[in-house]
Amino acid sequence: MGILLLFCMLSFAQSKPVTGKVTDQKDGSALPGVTVKIKNGTIGTVTASDGTYKLNVPAKGTTLVFSFVGYGDKEVIVGDQQVVNAELGTGNKELSEVVVVGYGTQSKREVTGAVSKIAAKEIENQPVVSFESAIQGKSPGVVIESGSGKVGQAMKIRVRGTSSVSANSQPLYVVDGMPVLSVSSSDINNDPTNPLADINPNDIESVEVLKDAAASAIYGARGSNGVILITTKKGKTGEKTRLELNAASSWGKPTRKRGFLNAQQYVDLLEEAATNDGRTAFATQDPDNPEYATVEEAIAAFKDGLENPDYGLFPYLTVGKDWHNPGVGTNWEDLSYRDVAHTNQIDLSATGGTEKTKFFVSGFYNNQEAIVINNKFQRYGGRLNLEHSATDKLSFGMNLNVSRTQLDRVANDNIFSTPGQLVAQSPLSPLYYEDGTINNDNVLYSNGLYDAQYNRDKQVTFRTLGNVFLNYRILPSLSFRSELGTDITNLTEDQFISRLASDAIGKGFAQSYFTQNVGLNTNNYFTFTPNLGTKHSLSTTIGMSYLQNDLSRTQVQGEYLPSDLVKTVSAAGSIVFGSSEVQRYTFLSYFLRANYTFNNKYIASLSISSDGSSRLGPNNRYGVFPAGSLGWIISEEDFLKENKTLNYLKLRASYGNTGNAEIGENRYLTLLETTAYPFLPGYRPSQMGNSNLKWEKTAQFDVGLEFGLFDNRLSGEVDYYNKQTSDLLLRANLPYSTGYEFQYLNVGKMENKGVEILLNSVNIDTRNFKWTTTLNLAYNKNRVKNLNGQIIESPAKEQRAVEGQPIGVFFMPKFVGVDPATGDALYQDSTGKGTTDYSNAPRVVVGKSNPDWTGGLTNTFTGYGFDLSAFFSFVQGNDIFNRAGQYQDNSFAGYDNQRSTILKRWQKPGDITDVPRLTQAFADGSSAAGLSSRWISDGSYVRLKALTLGYTLPKSVVNTLKISSLRVYVAGYNLWTITNFDGDPEVNSGASYSAAGEPDNIGGGIDYYTPAQARQITVGLNVKF
């Protein structure tokens, strides 16, 4: 390649200079800063302050494209002219917009697939770890769940619903043309983390989401879940070098707390439970052999366990202090959060270009504390995007991101010592003893705050993400692009548990975990755009793509550390676990796409890709994924052309196939794993193969209408889609008597149907004031159509894929209320009647975790230097299961502190409530603690996600400061929420992976001691020099 580049340097093409001036159509004033480019070429410049430009253009038939922010693009054929002037007018900006598609770009006007574009300003300067949080609720049909208030965690993202049962349903991420690692590679014993956090959101120019088959079929094999294309910022030809500084500080607190009993309530209610139990014991004792003479004696016996000064629970928890009037006691829920979580972020970038070279350079730093104690995220690094045009035929460059992220982690939600589980402690237990040390003995469970003093879990990731590329224009109508990229992740996770901490019980524990993931990608393609005259326009792309990913991982664990001085495995007296493994996977793809436009109003597009993957059986390794689409710009027809109201109307429809093979490696093979009985190593069968395993296929139909009204003051898009997935890659259960647990089969069908609506409106647009509104709405209906009778459950077995139901329905006994006569919990039995016998209540479908409607609403007001923007997001129709309810809302079946909702408990016959009576000893049968729909509630919400007020200094002030612009802003996030859910509705414990690291599409909508989202206030500054 080096020699190739050298040759390239030597070549010069024949060209001629062209000059001209660009003016505003409205008043003829000169327009500086307009980009002037040769169509389909790499050469361009920008106009000077007087609107003039000078550019060397090739000798033969060339078209110049003039584009400027806020104006419509203009194309002028050069011909023999030496001087080419242009007038630009304010057309529909959105429609002259260029969107990034797979292996190229397209004018939004000519796009016939469903593509959503999210621009940089929606992503920049928010107190988020990764960009997905910033685009949540901003693109119709893209549902993003961030799960919890912990930072750096994996997120669940669904484009047009979940389209698989057992294969991963996260979209494919492509950064500057290169598919990147987006699946967690951290320790599988903790929550998955988010590899996309290695990218600085402020470096992103745009995010495009490819939603339908026409858009994503070029990524055929990996397109079923949608494709998210991330384009980073680039310099512009001839642009004066501009420096930009962004700095922001944020302060965060939890959005909502759940509310638990205070110490006095804790004492009173446990006493009530003892009284209830004493009464029950007296009433149900054997009359021939009575244990208690009076009911008072029975009650006293039960209270003794709580009150006895020697062994009673209360004196034990209060460390011997008087528990009769304990007041409020310790609020453990507050203690699991920081008082204030600070976030600081700063980045500095430079962008610019000459006629030949353009660049973007940035350096970034981000330090974000989670609202949860001990959880912190830090990122720093830099980016260089460079492109140089050696000749008018040849250009090359590179995009490179280097970053280091550090995540200080807390244990997953299912570990006693994780901060979220502190709420289980009794409010009677003091946090500190009188000598100032932390109380770790007089507590119900080992005190997570005690452990927090000593333990650490630090994950450090070095990420190098970049590609080099070369464009070569073989003929004016034929160009070639080659990209070679690499995505290198080096991740270490060092965990240390002190011998003083309760988790390691006198031994101490250290773990070193190292993962290296190296992705290598090359894309090579030709683009052919023949000149077919003014009526016809054709653009074709043909090429190939290859991805090779090598994972290597080692892990060592040791026990018995001498003291806390050395926190690594090297100090361990005994190595208890060690492993290392390597694994590769590959994808190979050949693709072709043709876009044809006739008369500027009839558009046809066709794409096809033929893809192979190492993940599938040799018999069915390749899949072919075709898609076709048609577009009709109706407003170009004579009958609408002069219409004053309707200025733009386009109808488009597409149909095509995409695939999915995200099932992990070697699923088609029968495997034996290695074993290590002491000094007797060996092999044992671990997986049943299926050499016929093939692609999961999704056929999608999409029809969309795009329109612009009233001078495009009101514009929008409406889409209907129907996605049918067949040959599901199903992790089908085998009877264990075969010697195996599962086998991947291609059986079953699933569908997603939905509607997406996007509206943009300019409500007021005067000289000094502008009000715009953007609304997006999406409805998705998912249904599992056929699973061949297989019962597929989530790892926790609370949720299922049930034929005829949406995926991930909650499947458990149905709670129907509390018997007003006895206070016992009632469950629905097989005849539909209420029963107090929990074991007699069959499991039934009692809710679903995926929403029906999702969307967002943004109102922006600008004027007099101020800008005010309010962004609401909403989710409707999903249910949330509070799995911790069995412990924190169980009518004191144990001693865990209870939610304040318990105050509504049943107390005497006739009470109408849905909280059963308090009982510790007689919970059997009435079993207030058995998993049931009692803890399922509606998870719908409307949330003021972001409210931003900014002020941009007037030009006069800015000029005296010798800077080009300065904006200061204050913003609030998650300031206000309406929901019926009595916690934070944006919750999902453990994201979308099973403990074994396998995708879990069935589980979801689970709250399990999960920390709430952060409510943040941000103050920031943006300066351009």
Added chain:
Amino acid sequence: MKIYNKYISAIMLVVAVATFSACNKKLDVTPGKDIVPDQIKTADDVRGVLMGAYTNLQNSSSLGERLILIPDLLAGNGELSFRGTFFNYGQYDSKTQDATSDIAEEIWRRSYFTINNINLAINKINLVPEDERPAILAEAKFIRGMIYFYLVNLYGKPYSAGNITTNLAVPLVTDAITDIADLPKGYQGRATVDAVYKQVVADLQDAATNLPEDNGSEGRANKYAAYAFLSRVYLAEAKYTEAVAMADSIIQSGAYTLNNAYDKAFNSVINTSEDIFAIQQTAQSNAGTSNNGLQTFYAGRGFSGRGDITVDLTVVPGFESGDARRTFTYLDRGINVGSGTYTTKWQRQYKVIPVVRYAEILLTRAEANLRAGTAVGAPPLEDVNGIRARSNASQLAAVTADQVADERVRELLFEGDKLWTFKRLKRNIGNKSYDDNKLVLPVPQREIDASQGKLTGQQNPGY
């Protein structure tokens, strides 16, 4: 200069075409850490497959924990109590487990994984030199026979309940399954108690014939391990003469002796002189440390356990206060227990788990001699008093078969024996009859669901 452009175009086309075609082979990727069955080619490979089965035995759903703990929880009548937070174990303590019990499912699962592992070793036996085959086959059959013996007893009605040719036990799979074409062999209904017992006896007899007296490594089964399990099978079948013969063969060999003190039989890094078959554990290879493993549940927090199971030896009939076996306890706390008494048997992490101890063999000979009316080897009173003597229990003047059984319960407490002794002698456990439905595990609901109808209608009564 123009000429270069032409060259560049040509080179690019060549490069592009070359990359296009060279990539196809890249799709063949071999597993990075696992092997495929076709890679098993040498005698060492086959031995490796056999050793894999030992790792399955060490698993917490096998002899590493549940094959011992779950029968003890079911047989519990006050001498132990599960006080941890795990609902699934609590169900067995209160004998309220149901068809969806993950423990019943996991035991079933691990057992059949072990069986297929063994069947694969047997299937590949031709790769082993001819003279080594009988011993390898015998060792494989020992493991298979032993696992089927646990399965038939856990999932079927006791042999002592009769109707053995109609009572259902578990599916009988004796062929290796490695390919889709083999799968139908794994879809089977439940075989009868009689059919499974016949398979157990055949496997263990073959093992007893061909296993060496010393199998080189103390973790591996030898001839006496096969005799020991055969003696258990014959006791269950009430074939006392055969049971006596098996036990006496072990005793006469002189290969094993009682430790001089009861506590020496437990918490040992390597097999003691009385371990006939035992599960090996090390810091790197064990049945679990935080949520699984016998020690994890039985040991208090002071010994890195969960401290979930407290014991009360005062309720065990016939325990004298000075009996070393009765005082083999300590005080500690658990995750969910403020203060409690714990058994010292499973106190230390990473120690050998005895599966068959020599003491049991002595008691088997004594009891079976008494029940059969035979007098093979030492007199029963001598066998029993020998065991009592080392624990400082008083010497008996005379002994009946039932008294030997009582002694057996005391000696082998918390070692997974009580349920089987009670079942074969038809003794009630608390208020539950020996053949109570809840003393038999459910066929896992998942197994029924996945069986394509083979197990439909074959759930155990009471579930």
